[in-house]
Each structure stands twice: as C-alpha cells, then as structure tokens.
Amino acid sequence: MSRGAGDNYDGKPNEAMAGLAKGLAILEGFDKSRPRMTISQAAEFAGVSPAAARRCLLTLLDAGYVSHDGKYFQPTPRMVRLGRAYLGTSPLALHAQAYLDQARDVLDEAVSLAVWDEGQCLFVARAGASQIVSTDIAVGVRLPAHASATGRALLSALEEEEIRSFFQRYPPVQLTPSTITDVDALTHIVQRAGELGYATSAEELELGMHSLAVPVADSRGACVATISVSAFTGRICIEELVDKALPILTVAAEGLGKTL
Numbered sequence: 001m002s003r004g005a006g007d008n009y010d011g012k013p014n015e016a017m018a019g020l021a022k023g024l025a026i027l028e029g030f031d032k033s034r035p036r037m038t039i040s041q042a043a044e045f046a047g048v049s050p051a052a053a054r055r056c057l058l059t060l061l062d063a064g065y066v067s068h069d070g071k072y073f074q075p076t077p078r079m080v081r082l083g084r085a086y087l088g089t090s091p092l093a094l095h096a097q098a099y100l101d102q103a104r105d106v107l108d109e110a111v112s113l114a115v116w117d118e119g120q121c122l123f124v125a126r127a128g129a130s131q132i133v134s135t136d137i138a139v140g141v142r143l144p145a146h147a148s149a150t151g152r153a154l155l156s157a158l159e160e161e162e163i164r165s166f167f168q169r170y171p172p173v174q175l176t177p178s179t180i181t182d183v184d185a186l187t188h189i190v191q192r193a194g195e196l197g198y199a200t201s202a203e204e205l206e207l208g209m210h211s212l213a214v215p216v217a218d219s220r221g222a223c224v225a226t227i228s229v230s231a232f233t234g235r236i237c238i239e240e241l242v243d244k245a246l247p248i249l250t251v252a253a254e255g256l257g258k259t260l
Contacts (some may be wrong), residue, residue, distance in 0.1 A: 009144035022048050023056040026137070027065065036074035077078040080132045083140055086124070093125045093227060095259045099252040100127035100227065106248050107229060110138055113256075114150045114215075115225045121150040137230060141203065146186055148180050149213035152199035155190045157223035160172060161188050177197075178203040198246055202238045210238045214249045218260035227253045 007194035029037060029045035037045070043053035045093025057073050060066045064081075066073045086093070088108040096113045097117070103111040104127035108166035120142040137143075146167065153165055164187055172181040180186055198214045205211065229245045 012128045015153050019052075019056065019059075022052055023060060024203040026053060026056050027060070027075075027082075030075050030079075032104065036072040038072055040116055041071065045160045049195060050169055055200050086195055090124065092260065096125045096225070096227075096256050097127070099256045103127070103227070103229070103248050103252045104129060107113055109229050109231050109245070110137065111249070111252070112150075113225055113227055113231050114143075114154075114213075116154060117142060119145065119166070120146055121154065121226070143176070144173070146181070147200040147201060148177050149211040150226045151194050153202065153213035153215045153228070154223060156194035156199060157217075158190075160187060160191060163190050164191040175205055176203055176207050178207075182206060196251070198242070200242065201231065209235050210236070210241050212238075212245050212249065214246070214253045216253045216260075219258070224260060225256075227256070229235060 025046040025048070027035075027040045029042060034041070034045070039050055039054045039057060042049045042057060042117070044203075046053060046056075048056075057068075061073065063070050064076060064078045064255060069077050093113065100111045100113060108129055110129040111127045112123050113125045114121040116122070121144075123137060125140055125143050126137065126139050143150060145155060155166060158166070164183060167183045167186060172179070172183070172186060174181055180189065190199070198212060200213075201211045203209060209230055209232055211228055211230040213226045215223045216225040216227060218224050227249050229241070229249060231241055
C-alpha cells in the first residue's frame with residue numbers, strides 16, 4: 001500500500017502541533033503529588049498561559065481523559081490507554097516480563113525494569129511480590145537518578161565527564177538524611193558501580209528502603225535499561241540484599257539483553 005503525503009514527516013518544527021504538545025505537557029503534570037489540578041496550577045506546571053491551559057483541559061475533558069468537578073481536573077481511567085500503547089508494543093517491556101517474573105519467584109521480592117526518561121528513571125515493567133508490605137514502586141513511577149540504585153546503574157555506562165555533566169544538568173537534592181549530594185562522591189560511586197556491575201542505594205531515596213540494580217546491555221553492548229529489586233531494611237540489610245539478589249538479577253539482565 002502506498003503512503004500519502006500526509007504520512008511523511010520531515011521533522012521540521014512547523015509541522016508540529018503546539019496545542020497537542022501543551023496538552024501532553026499538562027497530562028504529565030498529574031502524579032501522586034498532584035492528583036488533581038486547577039487551570040492555574042496546570043498552566044504553571046506546563047509553562048503555558050491560563051487561557052491555553054483552559055483550552056487544553058477542556059479538550060481533554062471532551063475526549064474523556066480528565067474529569068472536572070467545577071474547580072479541579074483529574075485523570076480518568078481512559079488515561080491508562082496512553083501508557084498501554086507503549087507497554088503493549090515496546091520489545092523491551094514485553095521481553096522483560098518473563099525475566100522479571102522468574103527473578104521475583106526466586107527472591108520473593110518485587111523486581112522492576114527501568115529506562116531513562118528526561119534525566120529520571122522511569123519504571124516500565126514490574127513483577128510484584130507476595131509481601132504484605134511492599135515498596136511503593138509501580139509502572140509509570142519516575143525516580144531521581146542520583147539517589148536510586150536504578151539511576152546509578154544507568155549512569156555507570158557513561159564516562160566520567162558525562163557523569164559530571166549529568167549532575168550539572170540535574171543537580172542532586174537531599175531526599176533523606178542519608179542522601180549523598182556531593183558531585184565528586186556521586187561520580188566516584190557511579191564509576192565504582194560500573195566496575196562492579198551493579199549499583200546500590202541504602203536509604204538515600206527513602207528511609208527504611210534499600211535497593212540494588214544491574215544494567216541491561218543490548219546485543220551491541222549499549223546500556224538500555226536496568227533490572228532492580230528493593231526491600232525494606234526491617235527484612236534485610238544492604239549487604240544481604242546484594243548477596244541474595246545480585247546473582248539472580250545478573251542472570252535476568254543477561255538473558256534479557258540477549259533478546260534485544
């Protein structure tokens with residue numbers, strides 16, 4: 001079947017739809033800390049005028065992606081379709097699930113897959129655990145790279161100057177009393193993670209939580225994702241987590257990498 005002229009896109013900015021971009025920016029503003037927004041809050045988050053935010057929100061309301069109670073807009077279940085479009089078509093997410101499930105079954109801890117998303121770690125697949133109390137990580141959650149094992153594992157594939165440049169673009173912030181924010185110290189930690197083949201975070205992201213992550217390299221040797229496990233300190237210390245989980249996560253990462 002031949003393609004019409006409308007199927008082609010040369011990447012020129014004048015071909016883009018500014019209104020669509022603004023609407024998507026507003027949709028990204030809804031999260032755990034902002035489950036609902038007013039027009040002014042949406043405008044502030046997306047960096048657009050209140051008038052533009054209003055037009056976008058009313059369009060999203062008409063399309064069924066948000067609801068409105070007279071003051072606040074909030075997402076509807078229809079929003080799930082947007083994420084499902086990626087999760088249902090991404091070879092990485094699709095191939096990963098079996099490996100995550102296998103690792104979860106051995107460890108009896110939740111195991112997750114994450115990729116880069118604008119300087120943060122975005123979780124795109126997960127195998128939940130049977131623990132009554134589990135870590136607050138789910139598909140779609142984003143974590144800062146400097147304080148998470150996942151972010152450090154992703155960064156470990158970079159050269160020293162690239163690591164430092166990353167921390168200049170995304171300055172580390174204090175999240176817990178244990179969070180390391182010194183760029184020199186973080187650069188060393190990331191480089192050490194590259195040497196060891198895994199990264200850890202001990203209560204730096206959230207008090208009471210340890211995490212371990214290993215990079216996933218594709219057939220060309222490029223780091224494309226990480227597989228990670230998190231556990232509460234009351235169940236296991238960081239050294240025990242490494243001893244217990246590292247061999248399992250390494251096998252899963254190597255197996256997944258061979259499929260990419």
